[in-house]
Amino acid sequence: xxxxxxxxxxxxxxxxxxxxxxxxxxxxxxxxxxxxxxxxxxxxxxxxxxxxxxxxxxxxxxxxxxxxxxxxxxxxxxxxxxxxxxxxxxxxxxxxxxxxxxxxxxxxxxxxxxxxxxxxxxxxxxxxxxxxxxxxxxxxxxxxxxxxxxxxxxxxxxxxxxxxxxxxxxxxxxxxxxxxxxxxxxxxxxxxxxxxxxxxxxxxxxxxxxxxxxxxxxxxxxxxxxxxxxxxxxxxxxxxxxxx
Amino acid sequence: xxxxxxxxxxxxxxxxxxxxxxxxxxxxxxxxxxxxxxxxxxxxxxxxxxxxxxxxxxxxxxxxxxxxxxxxxxxxxxxxxxxxxxxxxxxxxxxxxxxxxxxxxxxxxxxxxxxxxxxxxxxxxxxxxxxxxxxxxxxxxxxxxxxxxxxxxxxxxxxxxxxxxxxxxxxxxxxxxxxxxxxxxxxxxxxxxxxxxxxxxxxxxxxxxxxxxxxxxxxxxxxxxxxxxxxxxxxxxxxxxxxxxxxxxxxxx
Numbered sequence: 001x002x003x004x005x006x007x008x009x010x011x012x013x014x015x016x017x018x019x020x021x022x023x024x025x026x027x028x029x030x031x032x033x034x035x036x037x038x039x040x041x042x043x044x045x046x047x048x049x050x051x052x053x054x055x056x057x058x059x060x061x062x063x064x065x066x067x068x069x070x071x072x073x074x075x076x077x078x079x080x081x082x083x084x085x086x087x088x089x090x091x092x093x094x095x096x097x098x099x100x101x102x103x104x105x106x107x108x109x110x111x112x113x114x115x116x117x118x119x120x121x122x123x124x125x126x127x128x129x130x131x132x133x134x135x136x137x138x139x140x141x142x143x144x145x146x147x148x149x150x151x152x153x154x155x156x157x158x159x160x161x162x163x164x165x166x167x168x169x170x171x172x173x174x175x176x177x178x179x180x181x182x183x184x185x186x187x188x189x190x191x192x193x194x195x196x197x198x199x200x201x202x203x204x205x206x207x208x209x210x211x212x213x214x215x216x217x218x219x220x221x222x223x224x225x226x227x228x229x230x231x232x233x234x235x236x237x238x239x240x241x242x243x244x
Numbered sequence: 245x246x247x248x249x250x251x252x253x254x255x256x257x258x259x260x261x262x263x264x265x266x267x268x269x270x271x272x273x274x275x276x277x278x279x280x281x282x283x284x285x286x287x288x289x290x291x292x293x294x295x296x297x298x299x300x301x302x303x304x305x306x307x308x309x310x311x312x313x314x315x316x317x318x319x320x321x322x323x324x325x326x327x328x329x330x331x332x333x334x335x336x337x338x339x340x341x342x343x344x345x346x347x348x349x350x351x352x353x354x355x356x357x358x359x360x361x362x363x364x365x366x367x368x369x370x371x372x373x374x375x376x377x378x379x380x381x382x383x384x385x386x387x388x389x390x391x392x393x394x395x396x397x398x399x400x401x402x403x404x405x406x407x408x409x410x411x412x413x414x415x416x417x418x419x420x421x422x423x424x425x426x427x428x429x430x431x432x433x434x435x436x437x438x439x440x441x442x443x444x445x446x447x448x449x450x451x452x453x454x455x456x457x458x459x460x461x462x463x464x465x466x467x468x469x470x471x472x473x474x475x476x477x478x479x480x481x482x483x484x485x486x487x488x489x490x491x492x493x494x495x496x497x
Contacts (some may be wrong), residue, residue: 051404079405088396093418093495101403102414135495151404 001062001159001190003049008058010044011215013076019042019214020058025207031185033205033222039236040211043163044193045141049192050161051077053073059217062159072184079107080180082152089148090136096123097132100151108155126180141174146180153184160184162193202226210234245479273353277469297453298474304371304449305436311375312435316382341380346441349377354445359425370442370449378435385431387480389424390416393417397486422493429486433479440475450474 003198008021018041025032030117035044047053048060051067051074060067067072090099100119117232121184123132126146128148136144145165152160163182168173178200185191185204195244210231218231229235248254287294322334341349351371354366363369390429393416401411443452454471 051405052399075405075407078403083403085396085400085403088394089400091397091415091419092401093422093493106284106410106414107405137495 001025001032002064004061006059007122008055008060009049010048010053011056016214017041018048018055021045021214021216023209023216023219029206030190031205031207032115032192033201033208034192034200034211035196035201035208036217036237042211044161044214045211046161046194047132049159050081050083053119053196060182060213064080069199069213080081080154080158082157082162083242084145084148084162084165086115086164087141087145089151090144092136094129094148095133095135096139099136099147100154103151104154108120119150119152122154123147126150137140137216140173141169145169145173148179149180149184153189158190160189160191162191164194164196165236166178167196198238200228210237214236249444251304253438266467271284278295278469280465282466282469283461283463284466286461287457287466288459288461290461290463291495293453293457294470294474295451297450299368299446300448301436301439301474302478304367304442305439307376307431308371308435308439308497310375311371312378312382313380316361319379320386323383324390331333337340338380338383341377346377346438347444349373350444366447368412368446370439370445374435377438378431381431382428385424385427386420389420389427391422393419418493422490422495425486425490429482433482436453436478436482437475 001024003025005021005023006016009016010018021041028128035047036042044053049062050053054069054074068077083108090096091102094102097116097119100122101112101115101183104115104118105112109200120129120132123129126149128143128146131139131143131147136147139147165181169177174197180195181191181193182204183198186220191204193205205222207219208222208225209219210225210229210233212233218225218229218234225234226238229238308426319334319337322330323338325331325334350370350373353376353400354369356367358364397415397419398411401415406414439449440451442449446452448456451471454467458467461467
């Protein structure tokens with residue numbers, strides 16, 4: 001996916017969310033997982049990569065090009081990529097089909113009927129064909145997240161950014177959403193995923209980045225990072241979360 | 245020792261006592277209305293005046309309703325604007341209008357402002373004053389409605405690539421409408437009723453006509469009862485219409 005971070009910092013008022021981050025992700029990496037304790041900077045980094053926020057210092061280069069900082073450039077960047085949050089992704093006043101189709105029509109310039117059939121296909125792919133006319137409030141949390149995924153990928157994004165997409169779900173729904181994400185990974189979709197699901201990160205990711213207190217403690221391929229962590233913080237964190 | 249109102253018997257009996265009291269008051273009210281000796285015949289030749297006044301109230305309210313909505317939208321945009329002077333100006337306007345009685349505004353608007361501008365058109369003045377008054381209340385309803393939409397909706401809209409305008413058009417406004425319908429309908433009904441105060445500048449609307457008929461015919465309640473019913477005929481449909489709109493905009497079942 002060819003991403004480079006040079007000296008990236010992000011400050012919210014008094015607190016530093018990211019501390020001069022430097023990172024280089026090679027072309028061979030298709031799925032990148034961000035792990036680490038809550039408040040470590042995973043979401044902030046995703047927001048910067050997705051163009052939802054601008055870093056206070058530093059440059060992000062994706063595919064050799066600097067990520068723009070002006071509103072028009074950021075808009076174009078957001079339109080080229082897909083994004084799924086932890087929860088409340090969907091527009092509650094629109095049914096599943098419209099949630100997927102509306103951005104296609106208004107942002108990507110598709111015709112109404114073309115957008116509808118693309119939306120239907122995308123929903124069917126994730127096992128939601130029968131729920132197209134339902135409103136978010138009529139869907140389970142897992143179904144809502146799958147609709148959000150269907151909406152994020154229907155415009156064929158270059159990068160799919162997932163910010164803890166299963167953190168608000170129970171184990172059963174979590175696995176139904178991870179199933180879908182795993183399928184996207186198998187299909188070659190480039191994904192950056194922030195997650196607390198260590199087993200899943202290990203299974204799908206080509207590279208893991210461990211973020212703690214706004215800095216990268218360690219990064220490497222999953223087997224290396226999970227089996228032979230070198231950084232003390234990473235060892236302690238993995239020891240804690242893998243214990244049960 | 246349990247509190248008096250927490251005792252089981254009292255707890256059971258209290259709602260029924262309230263229903264009973266309400267029933268008695270209502271019956272008394274009906275009794276007064278029904279047994280009153282109305283002088284319907286005295287209204288006789290004046291029915292036309294009442295109907296004309298009613299018609300003027302309808303027309304006046306309809307125009308003021310549209311004008312005030314339009315003006316309220318501008319005020320709301322001002323209140324939510326990134327430009328500080330726009331925010332201050334709209335805020336000041338809303339506070340001044342909400343902090344003074346409509347009757348005073350009507351007199352200042354008509355006798356001072358319109359006079360100073362050399363305008364002598366009671367109907368126009370009435371519509372503008374009423375719209376200006378109602379817009380302040382409407383804009384507060386609109387603003388609170390927009391601000392009640394969670395930030396996550398804006399961020400989601402941003403993430404799917406909507407521009408700020410598209411975010412308002414397709415995400416914020418549709419959800420806001422559903423939330424503000426009841427309060428907006430209430431304000432619309434208020435506007436219809438508040439138009440009755442325009443009798444003070446001699447605008448021959450419904451209430452003004454009723455007062456005149458009353459003093460000419462000595463018909464007493466025979467004038468005021470149709471007056472009340474005339475307003476109800478206008479305000480009840482507003483309330484019914486909102487119920488239907490609420491149904492239409494419902495998305496959480």
